Amino acid sequence: MQHVVEEKIKLVPRGNITSPKGFTSGGLHCGIRKKKQDLGWIYSEKPATAAGVYTTNLFQAAPLQVTQESIATDKCLQGVIVNSGIANACTGQQGLADAYEMRQLFAAKMQIPPEYAAVASTGLIGELLPMDKVRSGIAQIDKEHEAQANKFERAILTTDTKEKSVAVTFEIDGQNVTIGGASKGSGMIHPNMATMLGFITTDATIDQHALQQALKQNTNRSFNMITVDGDTSTNDMVLVLANGMAENRVLTEEHTQWNVFLQGLYIVCEMLAKEIARDGEGASKLVEVNVTGAQTDEAAQAISKAIISSNLVKTAIHGADANWGRVITAIGYSRQTLDPNQVYLSLGAVDVVKDGMPIAFDEQAAKEQLVQDTVKIIATVGDGEGKATAWGCDLSYEYVRINASYRT
Amino acid sequence: MQHVVEEKIKLVPRGNITSPKGFTSGGLHCGIRKKKQDLGWIYSEKPATAAGVYTTNLFQAAPLQVTQESIATDKCLQGVIVNSGIANACTGQQGLADAYEMRQLFAAKMQIPPEYAAVASTGLIGELLPMDKVRSGIAQIDKEHEAQANKFERAILTTDTKEKSVAVTFEIDGQNVTIGGASKGSGMIHPNMATMLGFITTDATIDQHALQQALKQNTNRSFNMITVDGDTSTNDMVLVLANGMAENRVLTEEHTQWNVFLQGLYIVCEMLAKEIARDGEGASKLVEVNVTGAQTDEAAQAISKAIISSNLVKTAIHGADANWGRVITAIGYSRQTLDPNQVYLSLGAVDVVKDGMPIAFDEQAAKEQLVQDTVKIIATVGDGEGKATAWGCDLSYEYVRINASYRT
Numbered sequence: 001m002q003h004v005v006e007e008k009i010k011l012v013p014r015g016n017i018t019s020p021k022g023f024t025s026g027g028l029h030c031g032i033r034k035k036k037q038d039l040g041w042i043y044s045e046k047p048a049t050a051a052g053v054y055t056t057n058l059f060q061a062a063p064l065q066v067t068q069e070s071i072a073t074d075k076c077l078q079g080v081i082v083n084s085g086i087a088n089a090c091t092g093q094q095g096l097a098d099a100y101e102m103r104q105l106f107a108a109k110m111q112i113p114p115e116y117a118a119v120a121s122t123g124l125i126g127e128l129l130p131m132d133k134v135r136s137g138i139a140q141i142d143k144e145h146e147a148q149a150n151k152f153e154r155a156i157l158t159t160d161t162k163e164k165s166v167a168v169t170f171e172i173d174g175q176n177v178t179i180g181g182a183s184k185g186s187g188m189i190h191p192n193m194a195t196m197l198g199f200i201t202t203d204a205t206i207d208q209h210a211l212q213q214a215l216k217q218n219t220n221r222s223f224n225m226i227t228v229d230g231d232t233s234t235n236d237m238v239l240v241l242a243n244g245m246a247e248n249r250v251l252t253e254e255h256t257q258w259n260v261f262l263q264g265l266y267i268v269c270e271m272l273a274k275e276i277a278r279d280g281e282g283a284s285k286l287v288e289v290n291v292t293g294a295q296t297d298e299a300a301q302a303i304s305k306a307i308i309s310s311n312l313v314k315t316a317i318h319g320a321d322a323n324w325g326r327v328i329t330a331i332g333y334s335r336q337t338l339d340p341n342q343v344y345l346s347l348g349a350v351d352v353v354k355d356g357m358p359i360a361f362d363e364q365a366a367k368e369q370l371v372q373d374t375v376k377i378i379a380t381v382g383d384g385e386g387k388a389t390a391w392g393c394d395l396s397y398e399y400v401r402i403n404a405s406y407r408t
Numbered sequence: 409m410q411h412v413v414e415e416k417i418k419l420v421p422r423g424n425i426t427s428p429k430g431f432t433s434g435g436l437h438c439g440i441r442k443k444k445q446d447l448g449w450i451y452s453e454k455p456a457t458a459a460g461v462y463t464t465n466l467f468q469a470a471p472l473q474v475t476q477e478s479i480a481t482d483k484c485l486q487g488v489i490v491n492s493g494i495a496n497a498c499t500g501q502q503g504l505a506d507a508y509e510m511r512q513l514f515a516a517k518m519q520i521p522p523e524y525a526a527v528a529s530t531g532l533i534g535e536l537l538p539m540d541k542v543r544s545g546i547a548q549i550d551k552e553h554e555a556q557a558n559k560f561e562r563a564i565l566t567t568d569t570k571e572k573s574v575a576v577t578f579e580i581d582g583q584n585v586t587i588g589g590a591s592k593g594s595g596m597i598h599p600n601m602a603t604m605l606g607f608i609t610t611d612a613t614i615d616q617h618a619l620q621q622a623l624k625q626n627t628n629r630s631f632n633m634i635t636v637d638g639d640t641s642t643n644d645m646v647l648v649l650a651n652g653m654a655e656n657r658v659l660t661e662e663h664t665q666w667n668v669f670l671q672g673l674y675i676v677c678e679m680l681a682k683e684i685a686r687d688g689e690g691a692s693k694l695v696e697v698n699v700t701g702a703q704t705d706e707a708a709q710a711i712s713k714a715i716i717s718s719n720l721v722k723t724a725i726h727g728a729d730a731n732w733g734r735v736i737t738a739i740g741y742s743r744q745t746l747d748p749n750q751v752y753l754s755l756g757a758v759d760v761v762k763d764g765m766p767i768a769f770d771e772q773a774a775k776e777q778l779v780q781d782t783v784k785i786i787a788t789v790g791d792g793e794g795k796a797t798a799w800g801c802d803l804s805y806e807y808v809r810i811n812a813s814y815r816t
Contacts, residue, residue, distance in 0.1 A: 057741050058748050092765050126765070231734070232740075232741035233737065312639050312811055315811035316811065316812065318808065319812030325498070329641065340498075356498060399719075400726065400803060403724065403727070404804075
């Protein structure tokens, strides 16, 4: 991965959720899944200021309710327990009781109050957790072990093809501050759908309200701007834990270096989000859509999401077909106000539409843009200030295979 | 096709747009496409009261502008000219001039005023019509020929696999009234997207305002409730022509038999819409989603559309996999207000969810429901009065193949 990072903000080589001071993590196999690791945990030496964002799906899974209750208590967390294989969604009172027990057992093992623990799950909808396996799994956790972030990253995956992690570091008040992150994306586990989970750790000292705002704002520009198939899961969640061990002055929006922190957090969110999109089910490439000139940022977000979500755009990119008409069509049905005659469109470096009309372009040059590892679609839709970037992937035979034949 | 039709309303065997009195039609090959027929026309002996509904896409194609101008003039039409192969969209001033010329030439040939002619196109976006071919094609039209509805039905297709037509008949004021229809659906023509066109003819005598209202109301429940891939074309249009030759008393919403006409029109719209969904690109089955118990009809429409548009639901149905969790998830992200604990769900005759929780069901029995030619998903989402039905199709390898590899 190559990224442009502000000079003040440095990417940590092989950085992850244990890069910030005071965090450990691990993962193991407890038996929810046949062979793959299925139980991961994060622990902070000190209670950490915490914030979260959660799925808007009405069928919010039990662990999300428990986690929100934990954070609401003291606005802090000291540990996170995550399982893959079963989502604990649509599981009613028993599912809720299981999520509470998972929190209780993990907290006891970590010697922290239950309200300092968060719970997350991803996998099957409508099945109960095999609590005997969860219990014996939690009993095996050893928080004194050396940091094993890669085991955590692996334990939270479903049909993702690779682990996703990142860390950045920068100075605040002359202190080194680090932000790390891990995520899992779109894996199909029968009979569930893609679930997006993100976990961010930092040793920054930060005001809780400011942290919640920063997370929400950054999520809207990163995790909420990716799509694999437009289906919002019951279990989506992003958590951030800030344990203050960097010993900077408390960060708030008034802090002179607030923007540095915000930018660092954004880089972590964006990289995790992009890796989820790139690793979408059956995906062979990352697609990035840049929209500028919209009336507002919200309008630009709606337009870029319409483009990135179009099955016709996604299949055309899969086939490396410079089907600009499908992009124009998606802009046209995005329900935003714009003048079609002011629309410009490029596929990578190749201009294809000017003033809403096609312009002659070299087919071979356009094709070369579309066989890249990362395909860029750049649209200008007027002379407004609104801009947005969205990420997604192509739609392949493999997507259909994964999702049509899981049980057959 | 088997359909339950109200006793008063009879399906006309092999009925089509020439079933109502006074309508003729035809189709021919003028050379826009390589071999397939590409120019179709409808003619009414008498000027017909006319109404239309049009795509909401901002990039509305030139022929739609010309057609709306025609109808606005005297609220009537006497002929329709349609080409396939090129959409005449994103073609600027030249495209508009071409659409006007097409109307002018066709009207002259039919000996009707230009404002009594409508124009429709479907196919390639961003290319100009080969007007020499269109001119010679229109010159070949012979309105005195016997009715050739099947040639019209064929000439308007793109990658549809079959013609779509229907007619129903019933009595109004003791007179036989007939409504006929033809449509084309989701065919991909590089670099365009699916376009939906519908043409409805009737010999009913009807007030123009009432006709427009009836068309709009029925379109919202039929053509607007189908999806193949969620992409709204630049060229979508449904027109209705009512020439009054049945000699019933003028139909308005106050007419005692208004509901019979409305029901007849609905049957035509629904059948044409369902055939479009069934013939979606790469589709192997029709999917019908029934939602009841919503707070309003609009809420039920939003929920049913969320389900029918989900790639995960569509691939599961392709694989005959009883993945009810994906349906629940789609209900959950439909942005409607409902109590998850009041949700019931059946796949055909097999109940799978009760009170928002899974219930034990026979996997084989569920699979049998999903291999049917028409797959039914039935959801009750509360105790409200709102209900809706949506139609779509499965998502197959063939869809990806058609749309990824058209030019490669």
